[in-house]
Amino acid sequence: MHGFAGDTLASALLANGVSRVATSFKYGRPRGVVGHGAEEPNAIVQLGQGGASVPNLRATQVELYDGLDARPCSRSKAQRLAGTFGRFMPAGFYYKTFMGAPQRWTAGVARPTALWTASEHVLRRATGLGRVPAGNDPDTYDRFNRHCDVLVVGAGPAGLAAALEAARSGARILIADEQAELGGSLLDGSYSLGGEHASKWVADAVAELASSADVDLLPRSTVAGYYDHNFLTIVERRTDHLGLVAANGTRQRLHRVRAGQVVLATGAIERPLVFANNDRPGVMMASSVSSYLNRYAVAVGDELLLFTANDHAYRTALDWQRAGLAVAAVVDCREAPEGGLVDAVRGAGTRVITGHAVTEASGRRRVTGAMIAPLGPGADSLTAAPQHIACDVIACSGGWSPTLHLSSQTGTRPRWHESAVAFLPGDLGKRALCAGAVAGARSLRDCLEQGALAGATAASRAGFGSGRTTFTAPETDEPSQAPSRALFLVPHPKPVSRAPKQFVDFQLDVTAADIELAAREGYTSVEHVKRYTALGFGTDQGKLGNVNGVAILARTLDQDIATTGTTMFRPAYTPVTFGAIAGRDVGEFHDPERHTPMHAWHASHGAMWEDVGRWKRPWYYPRPGETMQDAVNRECLAARDAVAVLDASTLGKTDIQGTDAAEFLDRVYTIGFRKLAVGRCRYGLMLREDGTIFDDGVTARLAENRYLMHTTTGNAEAVFAWLERWHQTEWPELDVYLTSVTDHWATTALVGPESRAVLARVCDDIDLSRDAFRFMDVREGHVAGIAARVFRISFSGELSFEVNVCAQHGRQVWDAIVEAGGEFGITPYGTEAMHVLRAEKGFIIVGQDSDTTTTPHDAGMDWVVRRNKPFGFLGDRSLDVSDHRREDRLQLVGLATTDEDTVLPEGGQLVDKPEAEAPVPMAGHVTSSYHSARLGRSIALAMVKSGTTRLGDTLHCPLADGRTVSAKIVSPVFYDPDGERQNV
Amino acid sequence: MSDGPGVVMRESGARGWWNLRGDGDEPRFRDGVAAVVGVSPPIEPCTWHAAGDRRAYWLGPDEWLLTAEHGTEFESPLRGALHGRCSIVDVSGAQILVNLSGAQAGEVLRKSSPYDFHPRRFPPGRCVQTNFAKATALVAANADASFDVVFRRSYADYLRGWIADAGREYGFLRGSLGTDHPTRRQRQPAQDDD
């Protein structure tokens, strides 16, 4: 097929004589192009193949490029069947069947859901439109934050006038339009402005805007969502008009706009007329017929019949005539239309049949004619039998529905205006204005003037200009227009339930009869009707059908439309590519990886990684041929027997200064810090106010009024925020300042009996001897020539020094220590070995051995709780609530498996009676479990009900494969229970 | 590229950085800081002061970020000069500073942060702490229309990659700054990152 530059896929298809573009889901009927923009419900196509394929695009919005490959998002075979049985598939039919036979029939053989499951399988294959791309997306997307004083949505006459006026005030302007060119409806019609074709005015306006400072124009950009506080999203299609895959750069960009003021100039969408067989290819919107003719030079047929309820659509008849094509007739449902356009059509010799309506389209594959009949006064009956008029295009215009989707998204309910025969936007408050057709303007002159006024008002509200317009609207050649007639459902000689189908929503096959049925069954709320019939749930979100649907419902219920109301529109205005919303935050940028200063060293030494929060921590360092267990065993033994080194830089660190620093720590930790000597460290436990364990770590007193707090890696930010909160909101009187220094320090933990010897090689200004530098001391000096703070603390139970230096020098000091340890066989170890070492000592990991219900008593940590402090501490009171004093709570214990080689699964549940039937009472669960190389057996920590009183009992852990592992409850301290090794 | 890179990122070498807390409404506090650092802590929110190599950025109503050339010692002199409620913490290891210049440097910021960096709202002398991609950063507007971006060291690998990616469509160059002044143009041979 061929097309021209500037064609859309739809215009090219029509130019090539393609009238059938889809098959209806429920009834298997042929469907053609109806509209020419975002409202199109039928011409839904899949572009391209493979990973770059795009499902569900509207052919009316696909710009043609060389080699474009498209196919309809066709329905499957099941439809032919559906076509036959469609009569038995009214709205909501699936709620009424497939429930399965009563259980007494199936005698428990089949599950009651089996029938539905089987039916569902068939149904699912029949539904759905396009296909998921077969591969990963080759394109990238990004997000772009924008701010402006005035955002103008829509670049039709009202939007351009608004932007011009606002721009002249000096305000920052952004104007976005979904089409490839700015101009909106002026591009489609045969309007003249100031005596020239409107395109000249558009070109001048765009040129002026483009040359203004602080004005940004965004064509091919759809304003998709309007959120609180004037935040809007705009999807800019940057490369879709050039090819399937962006050759270079970003395929689509999501603009996240914060606007001072918003001018909605979103125009209006022409409303179809609902009559029998109105879904036949060849039935189109009048404005679309004009658009294809005027803008794309495509005549969608040979002989036009115009069916209208208003003057405006007469332009289509005039356009058609001007192109030298035949107009079979204009059928106007009004009794006595008059006005310039009507006169012009009559003057051209065209037959205008007034007071009549098209009751039915004839033809099977496409329109071959129309049945017309005179309408009764209430538009609910016909006063004579229909007659046939031959034609191959029926252009319809039931009036115009303002595009109020965006205004509705703000939560503002649209209001029905009887005189406008339309829903208009509700009150938008002080941050937004509507102008042009969306506000009910009917003439071009009104659109321009409203636009200019809105632009000036918005600018002035944003602090620019006086609010008075300087804009003079160019002359328009518009004749006056008579009021249109409200006609939402054309009567048929048969009642609605028996007439040929009168479609309200083409994409989802919702008919007038379906709406009547819903109301008959009591689904009378407009939301119920929508959900029961699926009206407006398609990808077009009911842009064509909703108003007719509401009006038909109102008529059925004998209500007025205002009472019936309308459903709310949700973002997005038109569908938005997932990738554009995700932006660059996928793949390598999905979530930041935090790296320590020694990261590159770990990577080059073959570290396997563990994700801890956003940090990448070395998990273990396998040597060639080693399994994970081999590596962990080796790393653990090195720490126990010689010396090993761990990158502990990820621990959270907070510098605390002030005369009340000790008081502050006393309040947030269960233990006291007031009496801690300068240069000493103490382990602290932090509770939530509900008494459960929040965090733990070692805090050092660096000076009289200065402490350094360590927190767990994963909790660092939460703890810091927690401390700030209490200080700022509850205890502002405390003289204390908190500063996060997590990123400032690089920490090398040197662990093992030889650690002192290694450290001594790179540190000569700290006395490292046992009595000068005691366990839980902190000293300042130099390591490898760099100023360092060295803590003698231990998370492994071994002699251990944690060397902290400014992160700028972290790698340098790490390298120096590793080099100094060479002759001692210094071994880097990761988080897995760290976990084994601490588990051998019975040290808990907060969040692994404890959960959000564990109290200090449960964890066997009463030794770190001081209940006699003057203020108490956070969480203090909760330790006494009745449930926390229960004696059968889960308590921390050790487990020794009967078979020393079997390692219990972490997360394994423990029971007393393994052979019991479900539900089996559970005694507890395994929280940590490892093979201990030092002990030559498996060890585990567990939380067990009344565990501390059950030492010696045997519990059983049933595994998924049916086996059961037995283990004895023991003390959680497996190694060096007296803690002698860290004191050497 | 014929018309040169649209975005140039230069990373500062090692510098000294301190987090300072105290009462900015106290003249003695402000004078004490000025005497030691050579620049007074700004009282106006979201602004920064500079004198030569040294800068003081407003971080909060009682909090500033000070920076000076590598090797400068502020901690003891400041402690000596300031009395009463204050805190001074060396955070030199935590901070990475990059300078973004070029005609499209602002576009990179707009891809990264919800803040409004339009020159009308963010003229030279302003600074802001805000979200930057999925991290946070301090962004400061310089007199030469370039921007300084200060972020945490652990996020540096991520953010360098992010900025390079965001700048790529405009033509992106990576260079380096000297260790002395955060934004002194040292026209070192810049290599193309791609």
Add this chain to the structure above:
Amino acid sequence: MEISLTTVPRVRKARKRSRMSRTNTSRAENCDEIRSGTTDVRRLPVEKYSLFSLVKHGRRHHETWQRAWRDPSPKQSYDTVIVGGGGHGLATAYYLAKVHGVQDVAVVEKGYLGGGNTGRNTTIVRSNYLRDEAAHLYDFALKMWPGLSQDLNFNVMFSPRGVLSLGHTLHDMREIERRVNANRLNGIDGRMLDTADVQKQVPLLNCSPDARYPVLGASWQPSGGVARHDAVAWGFARAADSHGVDLLQQTEVTGIRVRNGTVEGVETSRGFIAARKVACVAAGHSGVLAAMAGLRLPIESRPLQALVSEPLKPCLDTVVMSNAVHCYISQSDKGDLVIGAGADRYNGYGQRGSFSTIEHTLEAVCELFPSFSRVRMNRHWGGIVDICPDACPIIGPTPVEGLYFNCGWGTGGFKATPGSGYVFADTLANERPHPLAAPFTLERFASGALVDEHGAAGVAH
């Protein structure tokens, strides 16, 4: 606990009763009687839905279908007034009338039936909760789903297609292991899958070890799945109505009348309605109702968002949840990808949420399913959920005599609808918590016996 399923036979017995009530349906075709909404019949003759009825009505051009439920005027007083016409409220009314014979019941709904979270959620049904108390409650509910369509004679389209919960870190895997083991011992189906098994179940899932948070494994509950949310509300409404319950739509409660610590009824936009018991089942609006009775609840009302794509051919046959990467996703029978986003971090009653939440969710979706990147979002919306500190519901009495609450289901109430209605009806009828509901009274916020299920809730709070 010995509660288990011994309560189910009661449902069965009751079903027999309702089946009897439908034997004379053939005479029930005079819709006018039903349409008038004024008849005071206790057991309304209701036409049974079936393939046969569809064919019969098809031949009559669907002109004689009855109303699904009446539109009655409020009576001056009821034994029990249920505030809230969502799934939970309607289910409560149904079981109250059917199982306990309490038919003098009104459901008062300020908008339309099922218009709140029932019609806004992502319809996931599962019971893989960690703690015994929650597991027993949710599994009781889960076991009601397969028979629900028949019981209600309304196809709720329960589709047990299985639920996967992905683990991305060692910590996740430990938590999943703990939960799966607990589930198995509690009689809940579930097992661990490794990465290869997960890939087999979900071919489009990104199981690459190079992902930022690689898939290390998953828990798999085959009996979980999805159902059709509107149908649940309508099915319970129709069934409750057929048992004589008055469904009062467009009736907003404006006050709760309490005298001497005892509830007397509710003030509504249609006048005062007296009631011996008032049962509030209003999800996000529970706090507002509580305030009317002078109470506060441990609940924050927040928007929980969801979104759907355009319809696609079948591409995802199970439900996939990821706690760490923050999303849950399934494909509806229509072909839409139905995606649950997180709850906002601040309170709101606006049924709309923060766009950042949508962004984060779609980042996760594109990360987990790279081929969905070119798929397009059709709509997104929010519902107001009632978030409780321990991510578990509150079911039971209040300090006001006769006033009951069933709320706090937060981000996961849909799956519990039948069970919640069942145990709450039992609680109301017997004026004491149903054994399954006993751990979920307000009392736990004083005693400290919280049932923490944040891990199982699957949504970042």
Add this chain to the structure above:
Amino acid sequence: MLLIPCPFCREDRSEEEFSCAGEAHIARPEKPAELSDHEWGDYLFMRTNPRGPHRELWVHTAGCRRYFNVLRDTVSYEVLVVYEVGQPPPDPPGGDES
């Protein structure tokens, strides 16, 4: 997507920079030990959760890291007043709550 005026930065800043820390003015009891379990549970868990103007505690997480109070309508989402911690709560604007 709220726009929140930070009282310390003295600028309107976007929601992404802030975190909500829940209901404001829930003071920690001075003598927790003297409270009953119910009274303590009230402090820990019970919230007003109003539909309409609501006093909340927010923190400018990505900005100046300061906590402050916000009176915000939970229906319209309008930010009515921001004020510093320790200042008395303003009265909600009277009577026009929907």
